Amino acid sequence: MIVVLSYDWYEQGTDPVIDWLIYHKANFVKITIQDLLNKRENCKININTGEIWINGKEISKDINVIWFRRFEDDVRLNLSDKFPSKQAEFEVDHEIRELTKFLFSRFKEKKWMPHYKGIDVNKLDVLYYANKAKIKVPTTVVCNNKNDLITFFKNSLTGIIIKPIRHSGYFIKEKNTYSIYTNSIDEKFINSLPENFTATLFQEKVKSKFEIRVFYLDGEFFATAIIINNNNNNTEADIKLSFESKDINWIPYKLPTKYEQEMHAFFQSINLNTCSFDVILTPDNENILLEINPVGQYSAPSNRCNYNIEEKIANWLIKNDK
């Protein structure tokens, strides 16, 4: 049996894969956080025996493969954001994370996608371990003071950017939505800062011919070159902000075989059997790894480059359900 661990709401990557599982009549069950929290399905996990009962049926013995798709990412409780509900919600969130950890250890012998040991890999881990593995990454610092920032800025000939260490979501405020992406910063911005500030990630800006977004699945690479046809250098530091531009082109792309081999070995070393990752191709034809997301999105490159990634994920799950 395939178990899909996800959440109830719209999730662009999950549902098309489930369509393929249904099409292939795969033996699967989707369990969401809301199944547990909203008391909608009768769920019981016998912690002593490790049995999992869903609506009166024990499924743990049938499980062969687990697709972990943002299971604990979106816990929504019908509570106010004031005391004491705010604190209770914070605690419930941690309860769910403890439960998730138990599921990782309970099913550690099963096939996971991504592997449970790789799910929590973060930007800083990736940059540190990639650098150790001789994979080129941008120079990056996290600092909390103007002096170190000015030194870093002066040493970075191509300029610097800031971005969240983990992730920032959408701040929806009625008609408008606010978000934080990668931003270039300049001397004027730096001069406006106080001597000390909350620790922030700074990275050397990488000169780019174009950016490549890649979905990796158990040794296979599905790469998309994002080519912007404008000569006025009027491009955002974060390419995501140019996705609506009419000047953008999504081209199927083949990474150099040697680079694929290096990345495959690197992913194995950090326990990742799937992920999305972003690479910059420099004017000197060097590939610079920007970041990795173990549960990244793939619908856009899948559709635009005809990769049918959703079907390939479904096929992988079905193949490993034995």
Place this chain on the structure above:
Amino acid sequence: MINKKKTTIFSKQELEELPLTYRLMNEMETENVGELYLKSVFTNSKKHYSKSYKMYISSKPISNYIIKKDE
């Protein structure tokens, strides 16, 4: 979307407690945020609506057209 002016929704006092990234936010109209599609649906066809799969994305590259509710 190119080079839109940056803004923030946090007060000066709040910004002092937050990483610098919160000083440079992008403002977009909510219904135009592709990943949310709060006010747009992909189709009016009833067969694509079920309890479980309200939002449907075809895995085939047919088009990027969406149909807004007010159309």
